[in-house]
Amino acid sequence: MLRQVEGSRAVADVVARCRPQVVAAYPISPQTHIVEALSDLVRTGELAPCEYLMVESEFGALSACIGASAAGSRTYTATASQGLLFMAEALPNASGLGLPVVMTVANRAIGAPINIWNDHSDAMSQRDAGWIQMFAESNQEAVDLHVQAFVLAERLSLPVMVCMDGFVLTHAVEEIDVPEQDVVDALLPPFVPRQVLDPAAPVTIGAMVGPEAFTEVKYLAAEQQLRALDEIPVVAQEFERATGRRSGGLVGTYRMDDAVTAVVAMGSVLGSVKDVVDQLRDEGVRIGAVTVTCFRPWPLDEVRSALAHVERVIVLNRAFSVGSGTMLGQDVRLTLSASEAPVYDVVAGLGGRAVTRASVQALLAAVLGGKVDPDRLHFLDLDEALLGRDSTPSLLKES
Amino acid sequence: MTTTDLKLYQIGTFAAGNRLLDPDERSVQADPGRANAITSGHRACQGCGEALGARFVLDAAIRAAEGNIVTANATGCLEVFSTPYPESAWQLAWVHSLFGNVAAVASGIAAALKAQGREHIRVVAQAGDGGTVDIGLGCLSGMFERNDDVLFVCYDNQGYMNTGVQRSGATPPAARTATTKPVGVEPGNVFGQGKDLPRIAMAHEIPYVATATVADLRDLERKVEKAMSVHGARYLHVLVPCPLGWASASKDTIRLARLATQSGLFPVFEAEHGVVTATTPIRQRVPVEDYLTLQGRFAHLFGEPGRPDVVARIQAGADRNIVRYGLAAENEVVPHG
Numbered sequence A: 001m002l003r004q005v006e007g008s009r010a011v012a013d014v015v016a017r018c019r020p021q022v023v024a025a026y027p028i029s030p031q032t033h034i035v036e037a038l039s040d041l042v043r044t045g046e047l048a049p050c051e052y053l054m055v056e057s058e059f060g061a062l063s064a065c066i067g068a069s070a071a072g073s074r075t076y077t078a079t080a081s082q083g084l085l086f087m088a089e090a091l092p093n094a095s096g097l098g099l100p101v102v103m104t105v106a107n108r109a110i111g112a113p114i115n116i117w118n119d120h121s122d123a124m125s126q127r128d129a130g131w132i133q134m135f136a137e138s139n140q141e142a143v144d145l146h147v148q149a150f151v152l153a154e155r156l157s158l159p160v161m162v163c164m165d166g167f168v169l170t171h172a173v174e175e176i177d178v179p180e181q182d183v184v185d186a187l188l189p190p191f192v193p194r195q196v197l198d199p200a201a202p203v204t205i206g207a208m209v210g211p212e213a214f215t216e217v218k219y220l221a222a223e224q225q226l227r228a229l230d231e232i233p234v235v236a237q238e239f240e241r242a243t244g245r246r247s248g249g250l251v252g253t254y255r256m257d258d259a260v261t262a263v264v265a266m267g268s269v270l271g272s273v274k275d276v277v278d279q280l281r282d283e284g285v286r287i288g289a290v291t292v293t294c295f296r297p298w299p300l301d302e303v304r305s306a307l308a309h310v311e312r313v314i315v316l317n318r319a320f321s322v323g324s325g326t327m328l329g330q331d332v333r334l335t336l337s338a339s340e341a342p343v344y345d346v347v348a349g350l351g352g353r354a355v356t357r358a359s360v361q362a363l364l365a366a367v368l369g370g371k372v373d374p375d376r377l378h379f380l381d382l383d384e385a386l387l388g389r390d391s392t393p394s395l396l397k398e399s
Numbered sequence B: 001m002t003t004t005d006l007k008l009y010q011i012g013t014f015a016a017g018n019r020l021l022d023p024d025e026r027s028v029q030a031d032p033g034r035a036n037a038i039t040s041g042h043r044a045c046q047g048c049g050e051a052l053g054a055r056f057v058l059d060a061a062i063r064a065a066e067g068n069i070v071t072a073n074a075t076g077c078l079e080v081f082s083t084p085y086p087e088s089a090w091q092l093a094w095v096h097s098l099f100g101n102v103a104a105v106a107s108g109i110a111a112a113l114k115a116q117g118r119e120h121i122r123v124v125a126q127a128g129d130g131g132t133v134d135i136g137l138g139c140l141s142g143m144f145e146r147n148d149d150v151l152f153v154c155y156d157n158q159g160y161m162n163t164g165v166q167r168s169g170a171t172p173p174a175a176r177t178a179t180t181k182p183v184g185v186e187p188g189n190v191f192g193q194g195k196d197l198p199r200i201a202m203a204h205e206i207p208y209v210a211t212a213t214v215a216d217l218r219d220l221e222r223k224v225e226k227a228m229s230v231h232g233a234r235y236l237h238v239l240v241p242c243p244l245g246w247a248s249a250s251k252d253t254i255r256l257a258r259l260a261t262q263s264g265l266f267p268v269f270e271a272e273h274g275v276v277t278a279t280t281p282i283r284q285r286v287p288v289e290d291y292l293t294l295q296g297r298f299a300h301l302f303g304e305p306g307r308p309d310v311v312a313r314i315q316a317g318a319d320r321n322i323v324r325y326g327l328a329a330e331n332e333v334v335p336h337g
């Protein structure tokens, strides 16, 4: 049933319908509305049996999830930005131990300077932590991805991050359908852990491994993560059959059939990108958009086939690697290493700066007009006047 | 739960393993059917107080909970010497996550068991002093404050032993560690009150706080039993001498633990809801020198010219404990001076 509801509230509702037994979270904007709603649901008994742990930090939150998951309970947490970094040590631990924790990341910039608004720096910084990372394009997809995330996590015994743009999605009120309880129950059977702390059959979880087997352990973990590339489309299909809705999957394509120019992006920015694609299509430009829904594991084959026939690729990144390039852009470059098509790596929408249709349009015009060097990192809407007031020398300015 | 037949090391005497005691009065370790939480063959140093303490704590906890125990362990010597790939010395359900998060992991386990309706399974968290008083304190304080149903045991060997004997917040004044060498005007660790975790735990007014040492294993077992009879957050701080880190003889582990209590340096007491309810009086008071001189980590305080001034400051700390906890036996004669 479609309801006019805030994205965060819808996510809390769908998480509750996934019946987590332990929720441990620490508040940080823009994740707060999700965990506030969940704490209400636990207090009123609407979500039961469930323990809501009000931990002292994000490190504690994920650690409590690790313990709860190892003890055989479905577990959930949510965070953003500094909170995700505060969890950093526990992230590879959860994946390394094969614990299917599901976490919402309400994507937000990382300081300094402190900034509460949206970009993808937080999730990108943890892309190597061994978690499956899914990016929602809309609030509806965010809701749907949470159901799929629990299914996926528990089938693969791996933790999953559902990334949704902070404020842009979390605080947007719109029409969203939260799958009914019976639908979720049918998709998501009770959690059967791969390994569990049980006095009746005691196991040692988290033992030390030395050089004699560490590489092999990591290799097997990498193989396990790659299995997600097979499983994610299956789960998306099951979801579509149950709800009639296409959500999730690895990669989405928009008007790519005969496109020679492609814009690649993740998350809610695709809304504006698709509008611009429509507009340019009306003007006869053969352009399309590619949405990367699953960022980790990297869907190399799907991205490659989506971009197989294009002549140029523009990657819109909501984060970048200081001193290098971008994360999404470099993965796209690697994927296209055998292709002639130049990849234009663009940093856009940092710290909540709006990525407007006008600026995407201007960017595409510049690229198509041959005014952009593909060997350089570009910053969308860089305010030259503002930079001009800076008295320290800047390489970026000169470029 | 795995049990193993008691190994009687003291053969040739009818009193071996307290067999002459009424079965109810036997220590856990003297019970022929005792659970064997941690098997022999692990890689602790000879005379390791931590290995001994952990075995007694967990066997007692297993008995108290009738086998229904799950353990979470912080990174540290205990974790490393018990689980080198591909072996595990643990005979009970055991998880290790990180160095500083064991209290939160244990809270999560307790929450899961509650949600599953399996609260008869009890949770024990264990960490060294570093994993307790330093890097793990945030999570531990959170666990206390929420009064989660976890028994947290700190094995205090007064330093970061696993990484090669560096100073921790529980390292005593003047002690030599790899990061507090006996150089400069104040040789060894600085003077300060250190992090007195039992008192910090008491400030949270949790149901039960106790200290114990491996010198009185029956007392340690009793405190574990007591802790297991209570629900909510409980804290047990066990002094476990470390021959490697303290530069002491392996055979002196028990002796050192006893001297630590008999000098007043390590007060043994119990507290409930933030109030001290019992103390173990000193039976035969000894000067701190008796304790210090058995340890290489204090060697720089003795010999020629020595640092009697520093020893006097350490003695003053012991005296303060004796007053604070009322540890003096009645009519006791104070031998030092």
Ligand SMILES: Cc1ncc(C[n+]2csc(CCOP(=O)(O)OP(=O)(O)O)c2C)c(N)n1
Binding pocket: A089, B050, B075, B076, B077, B078, B099, B100, B127, B128, B129, B130, B131, B132, B155, B157, B159, B160, B161, B162, B163, B168
């Ligand atoms: C975050 C982090 N920092 C540092 C370490 C290195 N480290 C591992 S064990 C340890 C010391 C453990 O000391 P303690 O908790 O007192 O246990 P002990 O080995 O003395 O029994 C240190 C510093 C680590 N594993 N993780």
Ligand code: SF4
Binding pocket: B043, B044, B045, B046, B047, B048, B049, B050, B051, B077, B078, B081, B157, B161, B162, B241, B242, B243, B244, B245
């Ligand atoms: S270094 Fe100390 S604590 Fe570690 S195993 Fe050896 S004696 Fe035990």
Ligand SMILES: [Mg+2]
Binding pocket: B128, B129, B130, B155, B156, B157, B158, B159, B160, B161, B168
């Ligand atoms: Mg230690």
